[in-house]
Amino acid sequence: MGRLEIVNLSQSFPRDDGSRLQVLENLNLVVQDKEFVCILGSSGCGKTTLLRLIAGLDTAESGAILLDGEEMKGTNAKVGMVFQEYSLFPWRTVLDNVAFGLEMQGAGREERYRIAEQYLELVGLTQFAKSYPSELSGGMRQRVAVARALALDPVVLLMDEPFGALDAQTRNMLQHELLGIWEKTKKTIVFITHSVDEAVFLADRIIVLTPRPGKVCETISLELPRPRDRTSVEFAKFRRYVLDLINQPESHSSKV
Amino acid sequence: MNIIRDTAHRIREHWLGALALVLALVVWECYASLVVRNSFLLPGPTDVFSAFISLLEKGILLADFEVSLLHFAIGLSGALLIGIPIGIAMGWNSRADQFLNPVIEILRPIPPLAWIPFAIIWFGFTPVSAGFVIFVGAVFPILINTYTGFRGVPRIFVEAGRMLGCTRTRDQIRYIAFPAALPSVVSGIRIATGVGWMCLVAAELFGVSNNGLGKDLWFYYNLHQMDAVVVYMLLLGLIGLAIDMVFRYYIDRHFLKWRTGEVA
Structure with missing residues (x-):
């Protein structure tokens, strides 16, 4: 719920x-x-404050x-959050970014990578698992941010x-x-x-x-x-x- | 194939610099042997080279190198052990910053060499004494850069971390602030190795050991063997360069590879 x-x-x-x-x-x-x-x-008007x-x-x-x-x-x-600005941890690979929340919860290496890979697949970035955020485009970074927030399986995003x-085209996509x-x-x-x-x-x-x-x-x-x-x-x-x-x-x- | 192409590329890139080095040696040799003609005032490269060989044969150089490295290691580890935690505390907690800042600001401008009397009184004629002088030179760059690095951690990283369950201060420092600040910390350590190395000669000057690059530089000066003095000067320079290269080529590439491609 x-x-x-x-x-x-x-x-x-x-x-x-x-x-x-x-x-x-x-x-x-x-x-x-x-x-x-x-x-x-x-x-x-207080949107962000809210x-x-x-x-x-x-x-x-x-x-x-x-x-x-x-x-x-x-x-x-x-409750998970995707920020407006660029909020991925630049020192972690894409996969380690997505696995961060699970790591904080104490999940083992294998488990957190397995789950993180699932969410990377969901946003279509499996082949960028080992890349660093600086190597990704703006749209890809926000996809990773979505995967990272979803990896903890929150009920509210x-x-x-x-x-x-993002540019209009990427935005629509x-x-x-x-x-x-x-x-x-x-x-x-x-x-x-x-x-x-x-x-x-x-x-x-x-x-x-x-x-x-x-x-x-x-x-x-x-x-x-x-x-x-x-x-x-x-x-x-x-x-x-x-x-x-x-x-x-x-x-x-x-x-x- | 690759090795040949690499070498060719390197030669093309560096031959001007190499030429300058060779020219400097030639000019130095000519000036020393044709103009000055006094190997006490200005020993030429050949004098220096033969002094180097004889020092090497006596086994002195290796012993000097080991002792100097010990002094340097003591100083630098002390600086890391003290500088990083204090830098973290001040950078993370503004109360700690307000509390410690005046003390640090007063101690910082005191030249490391001015600590030599107390180094002797506190630690006697031991390697720790020389290490202490190097420590004083090295600790502030490490502390200040760690502090700046922690101050500059973008808020959004900490908040993103909080949303993902990183809520304890210890975890926030370990998993977010420290990696975010690492480039600054590393460049602080790099500056510190340079400053520490420069303190080495003076730190060994007052006789804390029987060997040491700085110690023997003074020893041969007192014997008026200026060719040997030049050997030590060049060695100090080359080892300092080697330490810096370790940073430039190893540490930056392996620890900070995530920064490649980043404009900032």
Whole structure:
């Protein structure tokens, strides 16, 4: 199971003048088991802050995050993360990167390599097992990062603009592959992006956040069959709708 | 085939440098034997070579080499043993940094040779005494570079590690910070070997041993055998170069091969 429940989550950061910058305010959100959710919002709306709180990398000021009804404190092996930046360990080979989490759990050499190889196969990089990250392209590196996060078999996979730094073509390809992986592994995915196109292509549900203080502006369920055609009329309709939401955040949040 | 091609390639690449070496020897020999004509003021390469042969036959050079290496090893291991843990502590923990930094900053500029009196008082005329002077020269580059390396560990590596279950400080240092900082640590050790080696002559000057490259350099100076002095000077230089080569060609390639192809 992987049902995430976020209750009244608030977070603020100290500003130079002594006041506090409210980044998230009483945010409530439920992500169903095996659901693919994209969180969308203009930059600075607290998307990354929210994801870091779910990950357990930071501690919230108030509120709670529950996984299958149990409150989470700190990082948790049931929650995996793919970072926006380049986060692979450059001193480890691709295989040793993927095996890192298993090594931390104390798995033996043979076992962790066997599992790591499975996940490398899942992302299609078996022949690069012995390479170092510096020898891979950006898209390949993010594939390894996905394999590394999945190797611990988490129930929730958090992704923080994982394809943001890639060129459009690679990006489309990786979105496609990610959906394949999601269908095979059936994880709950919380995916952060600022690309409307990406969100409409990937998500079961898009959650649009308002700018500071961040809270849920609107939730859009995308009942479009997959694989989705980026050029179809329905796709364009959803995209236009979400774009409008993002472009007029003030008028919309005042209605709410 | 390959060996022949490699050799040909090497000759093509290095013949200019080799030519310069030969020229330097010729100029040196001509200047010494035709202009200065005093092997006390300037011994020529032939004088030096015959002095080298006679020292080698007496078996002195090997004994000197062994003793110097012992001094150097004592100094460098001490520097590694002290410098790396303190560097790690200061680089990882800002409290430790604030606490230790003033002491380090005051001790660091004191020239290693200024420690010689205390080296003698504390350790007597023993190899440890010479090792201590080398230690003082070598410890700070190692400490500072370890510190800088640990400070510069990208946060994202630590966070990626935490997401993968690397949450204990000990594990974070061992599995993430240390490998990330290793290039900086290694270059610190490399600088330290250079500085330590330079301290060697002075460290052996005050008579801690009957042998040693630095010790015998002074011994032959006192006998006014300047050709032998030049033998020791060249040996010190060549061994220093050899130690540096070990770093450049062995350690960098085997420990840091993941950096090849990285622009940073």
